[in-house]
Amino acid sequence: MDQYDGHGVASAIRVVPTGAALGADIEGLDISRPLDAATLATIRQAWADHLVLRFRGQRLDDEQLKSFSAQFGTLDLAPLAAAKDGHRQEPSYISVISNIVRDGKPIGGLGAYESLWHTDMSYVDKPPMASALYAIEVPPSGGDTGFSNQYLAYESLPADTRRRLDGLKLRHDSSLNSVGELRRGFTEVTDPRQTPGALHPLVRTHPTTGRKALYLGRRRNAYIEGLDLADSEALLDTLWDSASDARFTWYQQWRVGDLVMWDNRCTLHRRDAFDPTTRRLMHRTQFAGEAVM
Ligand code: OGA
Ligand code: MN
Helix, strand or coil: CCCCCCCCCEECCCEECCCCCCCEEEEECCCCCCCCHHHHHHHHHHHHHHCEEEEECCCHHHHHHHHHHHCCCCCCCCCCCCCCCCCCCCCCCCCECCEEEEEEEEEEEECCCCEEEECCCCCCCCCEEEEEEEEEECCCCCEEEEEEHHHHHHHHCCHHHHHHHHCCEECCCEECCCCCEEECCCCCCCHHHHHCCCCEEEEEEEECCCCCEECCCCCCCCCCCCCCCHHHHHHHHHHHHHHCCCEEEEECCCCCCCCCEECCCEEEECCCCCCCCCCCCEEEEEEECCCCC
C-alpha cells in the first residue's frame, strides 16, 4: 500500500506473515515517528489477523517507545519488580527486562532464566491487553521468545471438551512471576485450591475479532473453581497440551532494533534461557486491558 507519511516521502508498508500459526513483520516503516491514520489502521488490522507483530531495524529511545505504544492503547505503569534486590525503580511506563547486573544489583527483571508459557499479569482483574518489547542488547544465542496462538488452541479441542469449558472459571496465580520467583509479600502455594489471584473465564471472546480463545494464564498453581482438585489438574493438563502444541507456535529470534508486540488476550509466550555471562537488555511497555469476558 502506498501512502503519504506526512514527512514528504511516500512510504510503502508491507505486512509479511511469518508463515507459522501467528506473527507477521511490518516492513518499510520507521516507528520512531508518529503514524498517520491509514498506517495505524493497517497495523491494527494486521495485529488482529496475526496476533503478534514485529518491526525490525528500529531505533527508539524511551520517549519514542512510549509514543509509539500509546498509539495502540492506554499505557499501564510498569509492574513492580519481583526481585528482592533490584535497583529501586521509580514509577514508569517503561519496564526493564534484563539480566545485566550493575553495582551488584540487577537493573531489570527476569534474569537469564527460562520462562514457561504464560500471558502477562492474568492474575489481576483487568489484565493488560498487550505488551511490547524492544531489543537494545541481545545475547549471541538463546533468549528466543516463543508465542502460541490460543484461538487455534481452543478451536482444535474436541467439541465435547469445548462444551465442558462453558461457564468454567480459572483461578490465576499471583504468587509467582513468569520465571517462577516468589513475589514480594507472598507465601508459597502448596494447594492450588488456595491460590491467590484473579478468577477469569477459561475461554474468552476477543472484543475485536469476536473469536474465542483459551485463556490459561500460566500452569503452576492454577485451579478450575468448583472442580475436584484431581479433575481440575487433569482438565488443565489436557488444555495445556493444546495451548503449547508446537503447531500453534512461532519463535522470535531477537536482533537489536526489533520491536515485537503481542496481544495478551489470544496468545501465550515463553522465553528460552540464555548464557547469564552474556547481556540481554529489553525495554517494555504494557497496554491497559478490560475485565475478561
Ligand atoms: C515479558 C516477557 C519475554 C522475553 O516481558 O513479559 O515475558 O523474551 N518477556 O524477555
Ligand atoms: Mn511475559
